[in-house]
Amino acid sequence: MRDDDGSAALEFITVGVILLVPLVYLIIALGAIQEQTLGVEAAARHVARTIALAPDPATAAATSERVLADVSGQYGIDEGSxxxxxxxxxxxxxxxxxGAIVTVTITASVALPLMPAVFGSDTAAAIGVEGSAVQKVSRLWGTG
Structure with a gap:
Protein backbone atom coordinates (compact mmCIF):
# COMPACT_ATOMS: atom_id res chain seq x y z
CA MET A 1 0.00 0.00 0.00
CA ARG A 2 1.35 3.46 -0.99
CA ASP A 3 1.64 6.33 1.40
CA ASP A 4 -0.38 9.29 0.06
CA ASP A 5 0.02 11.58 3.06
CA GLY A 6 0.38 15.24 2.00
CA SER A 7 -0.28 14.73 -1.71
CA ALA A 8 -3.77 16.31 -1.57
CA ALA A 9 -2.34 19.65 -0.47
CA LEU A 10 0.22 19.61 -3.28
CA GLU A 11 -2.42 18.71 -5.86
CA PHE A 12 -4.73 21.44 -4.58
CA ILE A 13 -1.99 24.07 -4.84
CA THR A 14 -0.98 22.95 -8.33
CA VAL A 15 -4.51 22.88 -9.70
CA GLY A 16 -5.35 26.12 -7.87
CA VAL A 17 -2.45 27.97 -9.48
CA ILE A 18 -3.26 26.56 -12.91
CA LEU A 19 -6.84 27.82 -12.59
CA LEU A 20 -6.13 31.03 -10.69
CA VAL A 21 -3.58 32.60 -13.05
CA PRO A 22 -5.89 32.69 -16.10
CA LEU A 23 -8.76 33.91 -13.95
CA VAL A 24 -6.70 36.82 -12.58
CA TYR A 25 -5.52 37.69 -16.11
CA LEU A 26 -9.11 37.65 -17.36
CA ILE A 27 -10.18 40.03 -14.60
CA ILE A 28 -7.28 42.41 -15.37
CA ALA A 29 -7.99 42.32 -19.12
CA LEU A 30 -11.72 42.93 -18.67
CA GLY A 31 -10.95 45.82 -16.33
CA ALA A 32 -8.70 47.44 -18.94
CA ILE A 33 -11.31 47.00 -21.66
CA GLN A 34 -14.06 48.42 -19.44
CA GLU A 35 -11.92 51.44 -18.53
CA GLN A 36 -11.26 52.23 -22.19
CA THR A 37 -14.93 51.71 -23.09
CA LEU A 38 -16.02 54.18 -20.44
CA GLY A 39 -13.29 56.54 -21.65
CA VAL A 40 -14.41 56.61 -25.29
CA GLU A 41 -18.04 57.03 -24.25
CA ALA A 42 -17.12 59.97 -22.01
CA ALA A 43 -14.94 61.47 -24.72
CA ALA A 44 -17.71 61.21 -27.31
CA ARG A 45 -20.21 62.83 -24.95
CA HIS A 46 -17.90 65.71 -24.03
CA VAL A 47 -16.77 66.35 -27.61
CA ALA A 48 -20.38 66.40 -28.85
CA ARG A 49 -21.34 68.86 -26.14
CA THR A 50 -18.28 71.01 -26.91
CA ILE A 51 -19.18 71.17 -30.59
CA ALA A 52 -22.80 72.06 -29.83
CA LEU A 53 -21.83 74.84 -27.42
CA ALA A 54 -19.02 76.40 -29.47
CA PRO A 55 -19.72 79.79 -31.04
CA ASP A 56 -18.33 78.90 -34.50
CA PRO A 57 -16.87 75.99 -36.51
CA ALA A 58 -13.22 76.98 -35.94
CA THR A 59 -13.67 77.13 -32.17
CA ALA A 60 -15.61 73.85 -32.25
CA ALA A 61 -12.76 72.07 -34.03
CA ALA A 62 -10.01 73.46 -31.81
CA THR A 63 -11.89 72.93 -28.56
CA SER A 64 -13.02 69.42 -29.43
CA GLU A 65 -9.41 68.35 -30.08
CA ARG A 66 -8.37 69.68 -26.67
CA VAL A 67 -11.31 67.99 -24.96
CA LEU A 68 -10.52 64.69 -26.67
CA ALA A 69 -6.87 64.90 -25.60
CA ASP A 70 -7.87 65.76 -22.02
CA VAL A 71 -10.39 62.93 -21.65
CA SER A 72 -7.98 60.49 -23.33
CA GLY A 73 -5.35 61.42 -20.78
CA GLN A 74 -7.73 60.95 -17.87
CA TYR A 75 -8.76 57.46 -18.98
CA GLY A 76 -5.33 56.38 -20.24
CA ILE A 77 -6.45 56.05 -23.85
CA ASP A 78 -3.61 55.91 -26.37
CA GLU A 79 -4.11 58.98 -28.57
CA GLY A 80 -2.35 57.23 -31.44
CA SER A 81 -5.08 54.61 -31.62
CA GLY A 99 -30.12 73.27 -35.89
CA ALA A 100 -28.19 70.16 -36.91
CA ILE A 101 -27.96 66.95 -34.92
CA VAL A 102 -24.28 66.15 -34.38
CA THR A 103 -23.17 62.55 -33.93
CA VAL A 104 -19.68 62.04 -32.55
CA THR A 105 -18.10 58.59 -32.73
CA ILE A 106 -14.78 57.84 -31.09
CA THR A 107 -12.90 54.60 -31.61
CA ALA A 108 -9.84 53.33 -29.79
CA SER A 109 -7.76 50.20 -29.57
CA VAL A 110 -7.15 48.59 -26.19
CA ALA A 111 -3.92 46.61 -25.89
CA LEU A 112 -4.33 43.60 -23.65
CA PRO A 113 -2.16 43.74 -20.54
CA LEU A 114 1.15 41.87 -20.31
CA MET A 115 1.39 41.31 -24.07
CA PRO A 116 4.99 41.67 -25.26
CA ALA A 117 5.81 43.85 -28.26
CA VAL A 118 7.43 40.93 -30.08
CA PHE A 119 6.59 40.44 -33.75
CA GLY A 120 3.60 42.77 -33.43
CA SER A 121 1.75 40.60 -30.94
CA ASP A 122 0.85 43.66 -28.88
CA THR A 123 -1.15 45.15 -31.75
CA ALA A 124 -2.58 41.80 -32.85
CA ALA A 125 -3.93 41.24 -29.34
CA ALA A 126 -5.81 44.53 -29.19
CA ILE A 127 -9.54 45.00 -28.74
CA GLY A 128 -11.38 47.80 -30.52
CA VAL A 129 -13.83 49.89 -28.51
CA GLU A 130 -16.25 52.56 -29.71
CA GLY A 131 -18.35 55.25 -28.11
CA SER A 132 -20.96 57.51 -29.70
CA ALA A 133 -22.90 60.55 -28.57
CA VAL A 134 -25.59 62.67 -30.19
CA GLN A 135 -26.14 66.35 -29.48
CA LYS A 136 -28.62 68.84 -30.90
CA VAL A 137 -27.06 72.12 -31.99
CA SER A 138 -28.96 75.31 -31.22
CA ARG A 139 -30.85 77.01 -34.05
CA LEU A 140 -28.92 80.17 -33.17
CA TRP A 141 -25.51 78.47 -33.35
CA GLY A 142 -22.87 80.53 -35.08
CA THR A 143 -24.92 83.75 -35.13
CA GLY A 144 -23.45 85.31 -32.03
Missing part, protein backbone atom coordinates in the same frame (compact mmCIF):
# COMPACT_ATOMS: atom_id res chain seq x y z
CA UNK A 82 -7.95 57.08 -31.25
CA UNK A 83 -10.22 57.93 -34.16
CA UNK A 84 -12.77 60.77 -34.20
CA UNK A 85 -15.71 60.95 -36.61
CA UNK A 86 -18.24 63.79 -36.64
CA UNK A 87 -21.39 63.53 -38.75
CA UNK A 88 -24.44 65.75 -38.95
CA UNK A 89 -28.08 65.31 -39.78
CA UNK A 90 -29.50 66.51 -42.13
CA UNK A 91 -26.82 65.28 -44.50
CA UNK A 92 -25.38 67.64 -47.08
CA UNK A 93 -25.34 70.68 -44.81
CA UNK A 94 -22.17 72.10 -43.34
CA UNK A 95 -21.14 70.16 -40.26
CA UNK A 96 -21.65 71.50 -37.65
CA UNK A 97 -24.40 73.95 -38.49
CA UNK A 98 -27.29 75.66 -36.73
Missing amino acids: TGLTVTCFPAGAACPSA
Whole structure:
Protein backbone atom coordinates (compact mmCIF):
# COMPACT_ATOMS: atom_id res chain seq x y z
CA MET A 1 0.00 0.00 0.00
CA ARG A 2 1.35 3.46 -0.99
CA ASP A 3 1.64 6.33 1.40
CA ASP A 4 -0.38 9.29 0.06
CA ASP A 5 0.02 11.58 3.06
CA GLY A 6 0.38 15.24 2.00
CA SER A 7 -0.28 14.73 -1.71
CA ALA A 8 -3.77 16.31 -1.57
CA ALA A 9 -2.34 19.65 -0.47
CA LEU A 10 0.22 19.61 -3.28
CA GLU A 11 -2.42 18.71 -5.86
CA PHE A 12 -4.73 21.44 -4.58
CA ILE A 13 -1.99 24.07 -4.84
CA THR A 14 -0.98 22.95 -8.33
CA VAL A 15 -4.51 22.88 -9.70
CA GLY A 16 -5.35 26.12 -7.87
CA VAL A 17 -2.45 27.97 -9.48
CA ILE A 18 -3.26 26.56 -12.91
CA LEU A 19 -6.84 27.82 -12.59
CA LEU A 20 -6.13 31.03 -10.69
CA VAL A 21 -3.58 32.60 -13.05
CA PRO A 22 -5.89 32.69 -16.10
CA LEU A 23 -8.76 33.91 -13.95
CA VAL A 24 -6.70 36.82 -12.58
CA TYR A 25 -5.52 37.69 -16.11
CA LEU A 26 -9.11 37.65 -17.36
CA ILE A 27 -10.18 40.03 -14.60
CA ILE A 28 -7.28 42.41 -15.37
CA ALA A 29 -7.99 42.32 -19.12
CA LEU A 30 -11.72 42.93 -18.67
CA GLY A 31 -10.95 45.82 -16.33
CA ALA A 32 -8.70 47.44 -18.94
CA ILE A 33 -11.31 47.00 -21.66
CA GLN A 34 -14.06 48.42 -19.44
CA GLU A 35 -11.92 51.44 -18.53
CA GLN A 36 -11.26 52.23 -22.19
CA THR A 37 -14.93 51.71 -23.09
CA LEU A 38 -16.02 54.18 -20.44
CA GLY A 39 -13.29 56.54 -21.65
CA VAL A 40 -14.41 56.61 -25.29
CA GLU A 41 -18.04 57.03 -24.25
CA ALA A 42 -17.12 59.97 -22.01
CA ALA A 43 -14.94 61.47 -24.72
CA ALA A 44 -17.71 61.21 -27.31
CA ARG A 45 -20.21 62.83 -24.95
CA HIS A 46 -17.90 65.71 -24.03
CA VAL A 47 -16.77 66.35 -27.61
CA ALA A 48 -20.38 66.40 -28.85
CA ARG A 49 -21.34 68.86 -26.14
CA THR A 50 -18.28 71.01 -26.91
CA ILE A 51 -19.18 71.17 -30.59
CA ALA A 52 -22.80 72.06 -29.83
CA LEU A 53 -21.83 74.84 -27.42
CA ALA A 54 -19.02 76.40 -29.47
CA PRO A 55 -19.72 79.79 -31.04
CA ASP A 56 -18.33 78.90 -34.50
CA PRO A 57 -16.87 75.99 -36.51
CA ALA A 58 -13.22 76.98 -35.94
CA THR A 59 -13.67 77.13 -32.17
CA ALA A 60 -15.61 73.85 -32.25
CA ALA A 61 -12.76 72.07 -34.03
CA ALA A 62 -10.01 73.46 -31.81
CA THR A 63 -11.89 72.93 -28.56
CA SER A 64 -13.02 69.42 -29.43
CA GLU A 65 -9.41 68.35 -30.08
CA ARG A 66 -8.37 69.68 -26.67
CA VAL A 67 -11.31 67.99 -24.96
CA LEU A 68 -10.52 64.69 -26.67
CA ALA A 69 -6.87 64.90 -25.60
CA ASP A 70 -7.87 65.76 -22.02
CA VAL A 71 -10.39 62.93 -21.65
CA SER A 72 -7.98 60.49 -23.33
CA GLY A 73 -5.35 61.42 -20.78
CA GLN A 74 -7.73 60.95 -17.87
CA TYR A 75 -8.76 57.46 -18.98
CA GLY A 76 -5.33 56.38 -20.24
CA ILE A 77 -6.45 56.05 -23.85
CA ASP A 78 -3.61 55.91 -26.37
CA GLU A 79 -4.11 58.98 -28.57
CA GLY A 80 -2.35 57.23 -31.44
CA SER A 81 -5.08 54.61 -31.62
CA THR A 82 -7.95 57.08 -31.25
CA GLY A 83 -10.22 57.93 -34.16
CA LEU A 84 -12.77 60.77 -34.20
CA THR A 85 -15.71 60.95 -36.61
CA VAL A 86 -18.24 63.79 -36.64
CA THR A 87 -21.39 63.53 -38.75
CA CYS A 88 -24.44 65.75 -38.95
CA PHE A 89 -28.08 65.31 -39.78
CA PRO A 90 -29.50 66.51 -42.13
CA ALA A 91 -26.82 65.28 -44.50
CA GLY A 92 -25.38 67.64 -47.08
CA ALA A 93 -25.34 70.68 -44.81
CA ALA A 94 -22.17 72.10 -43.34
CA CYS A 95 -21.14 70.16 -40.26
CA PRO A 96 -21.65 71.50 -37.65
CA SER A 97 -24.40 73.95 -38.49
CA ALA A 98 -27.29 75.66 -36.73
CA GLY A 99 -30.12 73.27 -35.89
CA ALA A 100 -28.19 70.16 -36.91
CA ILE A 101 -27.96 66.95 -34.92
CA VAL A 102 -24.28 66.15 -34.38
CA THR A 103 -23.17 62.55 -33.93
CA VAL A 104 -19.68 62.04 -32.55
CA THR A 105 -18.10 58.59 -32.73
CA ILE A 106 -14.78 57.84 -31.09
CA THR A 107 -12.90 54.60 -31.61
CA ALA A 108 -9.84 53.33 -29.79
CA SER A 109 -7.76 50.20 -29.57
CA VAL A 110 -7.15 48.59 -26.19
CA ALA A 111 -3.92 46.61 -25.89
CA LEU A 112 -4.33 43.60 -23.65
CA PRO A 113 -2.16 43.74 -20.54
CA LEU A 114 1.15 41.87 -20.31
CA MET A 115 1.39 41.31 -24.07
CA PRO A 116 4.99 41.67 -25.26
CA ALA A 117 5.81 43.85 -28.26
CA VAL A 118 7.43 40.93 -30.08
CA PHE A 119 6.59 40.44 -33.75
CA GLY A 120 3.60 42.77 -33.43
CA SER A 121 1.75 40.60 -30.94
CA ASP A 122 0.85 43.66 -28.88
CA THR A 123 -1.15 45.15 -31.75
CA ALA A 124 -2.58 41.80 -32.85
CA ALA A 125 -3.93 41.24 -29.34
CA ALA A 126 -5.81 44.53 -29.19
CA ILE A 127 -9.54 45.00 -28.74
CA GLY A 128 -11.38 47.80 -30.52
CA VAL A 129 -13.83 49.89 -28.51
CA GLU A 130 -16.25 52.56 -29.71
CA GLY A 131 -18.35 55.25 -28.11
CA SER A 132 -20.96 57.51 -29.70
CA ALA A 133 -22.90 60.55 -28.57
CA VAL A 134 -25.59 62.67 -30.19
CA GLN A 135 -26.14 66.35 -29.48
CA LYS A 136 -28.62 68.84 -30.90
CA VAL A 137 -27.06 72.12 -31.99
CA SER A 138 -28.96 75.31 -31.22
CA ARG A 139 -30.85 77.01 -34.05
CA LEU A 140 -28.92 80.17 -33.17
CA TRP A 141 -25.51 78.47 -33.35
CA GLY A 142 -22.87 80.53 -35.08
CA THR A 143 -24.92 83.75 -35.13
CA GLY A 144 -23.45 85.31 -32.03
